Amino acid sequence: MSSPIVVIAQQAMREASRRRTLPALVIFGCGIILSSAFLSFFQLGVEIKFFKDIAMTVIFLFGTVATLVIVSTQLSGEIESRTIYNVLSKPIRRWELVVGKFAGTAVAIGLAIAPMVAILTFFIYTDHGGSELEAVKGAYLLWLAFTVLSAVALGIASVATSTVTAALTILVFVVSYLKGAVTTYLDLISAHPVVAYFGQALYYLLPNFENFNTRTAVVHDELVPWAYLGRTTLYAAALVCLFLYVGIQLFEEREF
């Protein structure tokens, strides 16, 4: 007999594939990547750079949208449609529900970006445009970013509606990218040690999605060290644990 987490994960994946948004995003993303491979107006010698840039950005953008679409409707969708009562009446613990939803979402997003990554590596191979392995490593790191984003969204979804979940998740995502600008600004306006510590705390404690960005390395044919991959995986695992833990605790407190 399968564990409740596996059952919920399978259910979450089925639900994700049933929504028309996800296949539409995948087809649209693949279409953009494919069409960019045949654009010939770029300068000689930089076509492959442009192609890799476009492909990595499309994977990032469509992956982010797919994550938001899937996750923001998973838990809060169940609560809003009141199907959560039916689910919780079964012998399932609440943490299993949250973890199962997370696992299903992570796999669904991985499957969604896989065709886009396949097209990217295929054209890198046929155009001799660098290492296919580095592109796969870059895509893996993007997938890690989407899993972290899923955990953030699930954490928020345990107490918020689907619209609020989507909005707050986008906010966390944007703030994570603006962190560099904020810390630089803090350094500029004050040399006070308290301000410096605050900047450091922001840097170390808020999610840093820039860690998952290896676009430069992929595009400019540089190596992404395996040690970096390992450490970033650890970082993603720590963030996922944090947000899922907070989400589970809030969800446990909630009365249905």
Next chain:
Amino acid sequence: MTADSLLRLRRATAVVALLACVAGSQALVDQYRLAVNDEAGVTFSVAAVVVRSFLGEVRGLAADFLWLRVDEYQHRRRIIGGTLLQQDDEALMPLVRLITWLDPHFVDAYALGGQWLAFHFSHPQQAVAFYEEGIRNNPNDFDLHTGAAWVYWRWLHNYKRATALARDAAGLAGDDLERFQALWLVAHIRMTAGDTAGAIRAWREVGQIPGYDQASKSGIARTLAQGRGKAQ
């Protein structure tokens, strides 16, 4: 202590422990960021940090599209009185600057910007500053080394730095033609500096490149003739 407050304490401890894990793993990642993420090893101005932060992960693509605009504008520059209108070039420079902020490994933008600053706008100091920034961000690029060497040689008459850059370029050359170009530059810079022996040494190195024997011989002959001319 009540069961409720014990639970709260347990939760707070778990959150603090997880935050410590996040901070610790970030510190571990930071040790390798230099090798992977371009922003880690490059010193940006505040404006550049803000622009890059706002564009997040799409900045590479933004740089590419700005480059397409530069390419498009470049072919639409107006000619007035037989010369290119300088305002059209000046309008392109902010785009080039923006591209290098967004993608510090976009060597074509550095090469183009440096060339324009020196040869179109006659701002050699700004040109070498731009080139040097490009070289710091892309230490293995041949074109940036030779471009900077040209400006140091022809505009600033800083032969020592020009020679050093051209020598570095010779070491970075990807093929025999590039190696010849770099050594040709070294030979000419040394000759301008009045170092005939240095110029001949460079021409001899040219002779070691397969197929460039004749170029080496004529270079040495020219250098000796010029040296004799100067001596007289």
